[in-house]
Amino acid sequence: MRPGISKILAACAAWGDKTAFLDCSGASLSFAQLHELSLRLGTAFRHMLKGATGRPIAVVADRSVRCIPVLLGAALSGSFYVPLDGSLPEARRRAMLAAIQPELVVGLAEGTSEAGFRYISVDELYGTLPDADELPPVDGDMPLYGIFTSGSTGFSKLVLKSYAALMSFIKAYIETFGFSERDVLGSQIPFSFDASTKDLYTPLACGASTLIIDKGYFAQPGRLAELLRDQRVTSIVWVPSALSMLSRFGVLGHISLPDLKRVLFVGEQMPVRQLNIWREALPDALFANLYGVSENAGNCLYHVVEKSYGEDERIPLGKPFPGTQVLLLDEAGAIIPPDQPDLQGELCIGGEILALSYYNDPEATASKFVPGPPGVGRIYHTGDLARYDEAGDLVFCSRRDHQIKLHGYRIELGDIECAALACPGVDAACCLFDPGKKKLTLCYAGASGEAALRTHLKGALPAYMAPGSLVRLEKMPLNANGKTDRVALARRYCGGGDVP
Amino acid sequence: MIESNAMKEQIISILQDILPGEDVTESTTLADDGRIDSLAVVELVTEFSIAFDVEIPFSDLVNENFNSAEAMEAMILRLQQGT
Numbered sequence: 109m110r111p112g113i114s115k116i117l118a119a120c121a122a123w124g125d126k127t128a129f130l131d132c133s134g135a136s137l138s139f140a141q142l143h144e145l146s147l148r149l150g151t152a153f154r155h156m157l158k159g160a161t162g163r164p165i166a167v168v169a170d171r172s173v174r175c176i177p178v179l180l181g182a183a184l185s186g187s188f189y190v191p192l193d194g195s196l197p198e199a200r201r202r203a204m205l206a207a208i209q210p211e212l213v214v215g216l217a218e219g220t221s222e223a224g225f226r227y228i229s230v231d232e233l234y235g236t237l238p239d240a241d242e243l244p245p246v247d248g249d250m251p252l253y254g255i256f257t258s259g260s261t262g263f264s265k266l267v268l269k270s271y272a273a274l275m276s277f278i279k280a281y282i283e284t285f286g287f288s289e290r291d292v293l294g295s296q297i298p299f300s301f302d303a304s305t306k307d308l309y310t311p312l313a314c315g316a317s318t319l320i321i322d323k324g325y326f327a328q329p330g331r332l333a334e335l336l337r338d339q340r341v342t343s344i345v346w347v348p349s350a351l352s353m354l355s356r357f358g359v360l361g362h363i364s365l366p367d368l369k370r371v372l373f374v375g376e377q378m379p380v381r382q383l384n385i386w387r388e389a390l391p392d393a394l395f396a397n398l399y400g401v402s403e404n405a406g407n408c409l410y411h412v413v414e415k416s417y418g419e420d421e422r423i424p425l426g427k428p429f430p431g432t433q434v435l436l437l438d439e440a441g442a443i444i445p446p447d448q449p450d451l452q453g454e455l456c457i458g459g460e461i462l463a464l465s466y467y468n469d470p471e472a473t474a475s476k477f478v479p480g481p482p483g484v485g486r487i488y489h490t491g492d493l494a495r496y497d498e499a500g501d502l503v504f505c506s507r508r509d510h511q512i513k514l515h516g517y518r519i520e521l522g523d524i525e526c527a528a529l530a531c532p533g534v535d536a537a538c539c540l541f542d543p544g545k546k547k548l549t550l551c552y553a554g555a556s557g558e559a560a561l562r563t564h565l566k567g568a569l570p571a572y573m574a575p576g577s578l579v580r581l582e583k584m585p586l587n588a589n590g591k592t593d594r595v596a597l598a599r600r601y602c603g604g605g606d607v608p
Numbered sequence: 609m610i611e612s613n614a615m616k617e618q619i620i621s622i623l624q625d626i627l628p629g630e631d632v633t634e635s636t637t638l639a640d641d642g643r644i645d646s647l648a649v650v651e652l653v654t655e656f657s658i659a660f661d662v663e664i665p666f667s668d669l670v671n672e673n674f675n676s677a678e679a680m681e682a683m684i685l686r687l688q689q690g691t
Contacts, residue, residue, distance in 0.1 A: 195642065326646035327639060327674070330666045357653075357666035537649065540627050555654050582625050583651045 110248035112271045113183040117143055120312045123289065126482040128311045129173040132322040132335070137173045147238035149181025149230075154242055156228070157211055158552070161186030161244060164254060164266075164467070166210040166225075168201070170194045170300040171322045174230055176308065177212050179253070180407060181233075186244045187211065188268065191299040194322070195264040208266055208467060248272040254467055255302045257402040266467040269302075269405040276300045277385035277406030278309045280429040284410065285370055285394070285453070287343070288413060289315030292367075294341035296321055296350045302402055303374050305440075306345050329353045333363040343370035345398070348378040355382040360389035374407065375396040376591070377504070379529060387413070399425040399504075403488045404461045404477070408432045410428070411501055420568060424501035425455075427492065433458035433484060436494060436502065443481055446500040454508060455494050456480065458487040493520075512541045514548070517572045521548075524565075524573055528552055529566035536584040538592045540602040549602050550575035553584045615684065616661070619677050622655045633678060639671035649674065656680075662687040 119135065120128070121143035130136035137145070153165065165182040169191045170177045182189040190208060192201055196214070197490050205225055213222045218229040275513045281287075287310055295307035305391040307318045319339050333354055336344070346350075351373055354360055357389040371386060371393055387395060409551060411426025429432040436444040436453035444453045458480050467471040480487035493505040506520035513519070521539040528537035532550035533556030540549045552561065565574055579601050585593040609631070623632035624681070626648050630638075636646045653664050662684055673683040 209666065323642060323645065324640075325643060327649045328670050330669060350646065353650075356650070359666045359668060362666070535654070553651070553654075555658055580623075582655060583647070586647070 109245065110272055112149060112178055112246035112248040112250070113180065113252060114243065114246060116275070116309075116312050117146055117180060119208045120315070120561070123315045126289070126315065127317045129176050129318050129320060129454055130339075131171060131173045131320040132325070133172065135173050139175065139311075142177060145177035145234075146180040146184055146239060147240055147243070148521075149177050149233050149237055150180075150184030151239045151241050152236035153182055153185035153187060153212070154231040155236065157185065157187065159244075160211060162250065163187050164190050164206065164208050164210040165191055166190045166205060166213045167299075168192050168194045168213065168215040170216055171298075171320050172216065173320060174216055175299060178230055179308070182214070183246065183252050183271075184243050186246055188253055190254040190256075191304075193298045193300040196300075198598075203538075204264070207264075208254070210599050217434050246271075248275075250505055253305075253465055255300070255402055265469060265472060266403050268464045270464055273461050273463065274305055274309060274405040275313070276431050276599065277404075277429065280405060280431050281306060282310060285343075285372075285396070286312050289341045291316035292340055293318045294321055294336055294339070294344045295319060296326070296344065297375075298323075298344040302400070302405065303345065303347075303398075303407075305406060319522070326350055326353055329357050329359045330363065333359045333365065336368060337363060339364055340367040341365075341409055343372070344368070344373040345374055347372050347375040348382065349376070351386065352379060352382040355385035355389075360385060365390065368393055370394045370396075372396050372398055374400070377526075380419045380421060381530075382568075383413070383423070384416060384419075387416070397423045397426060401457065401488070401490050402492075403490075404432075404457050405463065406461055407433050408457050408459075408461060409502060415488055416454050420527055421508075422497075422504060422526065423495060423502045426501050428459075429461075431459060432461050433480075433487075434502065435484065435487065436496065437478065437481070437489075441481065445498070446496045449496045449498055452493055452495045455490045455492045455502065456487045457490060462486060462488060471552050495566065510541070514541070514546060515572055519548075524548065524550060524569065524575060527565055527568040527573075528561065530568065531556055531558075531561050534561060536592070536593060538584065538597055540594065540598050542602045546574075547577070547602075548575040549577050549579060551579045551581055551584070551601060553581045553599050556580075612651050616681050618659055618676055619656075619680050619684075622652065622659065623677060623680075628653075636676045636679075638665060639674040644674045652680070656684060660684050660688065 120139050123139035125138045127136050128142045140303040165187045165255045179189045213225045213227045221227045248271040252271040254266045254268050256264045262564045297304040397411045398407040399409040411424045435456045438453045444451045491508045494502045497503050506522040509523040524539040525537040533554045534552050535554035539551045585596045587593040
């Protein structure tokens with residue numbers, strides 16, 4: 109049995125009164141308090157579940173420090189935690205709860221309830237006295253937490269990940285970027301996304317502090333920058349749309365952020381135009397692209413940006429973190445070596461960071477987590493197509509299901525979107541293909557007129573890639589996970605549902 | 609410059625497109641309660657720049673200016689007069 113969550117919690121208590129987490133209401137938790145409260149809640153969960161282990165505890169999370177000991181306490185009690193975003197529509201939260209049937213739903217507000225489930229508010233749990241002897245030994249290879257997949261195909265599954273998988277990533281992450289107890293991390297990503305584990309576990313592993321930033325700040329870029337400056341935030345891992353809030357309105361030119369030395373982005377393609385504004389404003393900071401999927405703990409690839417990119421270029425996904433295996437497999441399942449640039453294959457992930465399984469779904473688990481090529485253990489096929497560049501860095505090409513054939517040409521819909529994004533006044537782009545009518549439709553949002561975009565595309569793309577029609581949208585529709593809702597766009601503008 | 613009443617109607621129509629199904633006419637807490645989030649702000653800045661020819665500086669991107677259709681109208685009128 110390998111050590112589990114109790115080990116790191118006991119160890120981080122040695123940082124004592126140093127701040128571990130703080131939020132925008134002014135509340136904070138020291139490492140000693142975090143340890144004590146997690147033990148307290150762990151003991152309370154143990155009593156409530158009467159010794160049952162290996163079952164989910166759902167946590168309806170907000171952006172307060174109060175969430176943290178709930179998550180850790182659930183793990184200490186021998187359960188695994190499933191963070192749910194408190195701002196999700198109720199119907200969606202219900203569907204998620206129904207899918208996993210948690211032993212307990214923990215919320216932050218009193219007086220609410222979750223129909224059909226055992227609900228308790230955090231405040232009702234604090235009365236229990238912490239008793240480490242009552243907590244079971246928890247195996248590091250058992251599930252620590254569960255995250256719902258992005259469900260871009262409309263169906264969302266709960267992926268389970270172990271403490272061992274997550275800590276192997278966190279260790280590599282801290283070593284790669286040199287985090288220490290002097291760092292203050294500014295957390296943007298909701299706890300229901302795997303990417304938030306970096307903000308949650310980096311403090312536990314190296315003594316850094318994490319400021320949990322309220323969602324409301326991201327609609328107020330000036331105040332957001334002032335918060336980062338005043339709290340002396342040193343590192344951020346944000347989604348590109350959050351980073352763009354500071355770059356696109358000129359904030360970075362007016363409010364200086366002298367303490368910010370690492371700017372990492374994850375979750376979607378970083379628009380080069382916005383990245384260039386960031387790099388100009390913070391010439392001494394480190395900028396890096398991170399890549400991962402829900403089926404691994406943390407991230408598997410990273411690329412430190414060391415040169416300027418053109419607006420129609422893609423920032424590489426980069427190279428694997430230490431301890432992670434990332435393979436590029438061709439259609440026959442053979443490994444494409446890094447010294448063969450420009451051969452396209454599917455990104456496949458292996459190594460310790462791989463998730464354990466889909467919860468209660470052995471069939472999907474068996475079909476998605478498969479034996480790798482000889483000498484490689486279990487791997488997960490991401491569905492992302494990539495190639496190596498001259499430097500041996502992996503570069504994203506497209507989603508496997510976004511690659512189409514038109515008039516004999518193979519076309520990556522992502523290439524058309526990329527070209528459109530380089531056009532001034534285009535903020536978001538989504539290209540759709542109707543295989544029946546053999547027609548490309550480009551939907552975009554932004555101030556650019558259709559004629560200007562058409563002229564731009566003509567200069568940027570071969571004629572066979574030019575979209576047949578352009579649709580300017582007031583806003584790009586997003587699915588429940590904040591990604592472009594291609595299904596809704598296809599239904600509306602492309603005459604069908606099953607369009608890539 | 610567009611007449612004030614027409615402007616407010618246009619703002620409401622833009623808001624209805626961006627926040628379908630929300631009460632955008634009466635509400636006075638659109639930003640404070642998170643209905644106008646960061647994505648909506650980006651969309652509104654774009655739409656307002658097209659409809660009213662104003663560039664909204666970041667110092668005006670604060671909840672107080674986006675809580676209601678009236679607040680947005682007041683901000684746009686102020687910015688139009690300033691130029």
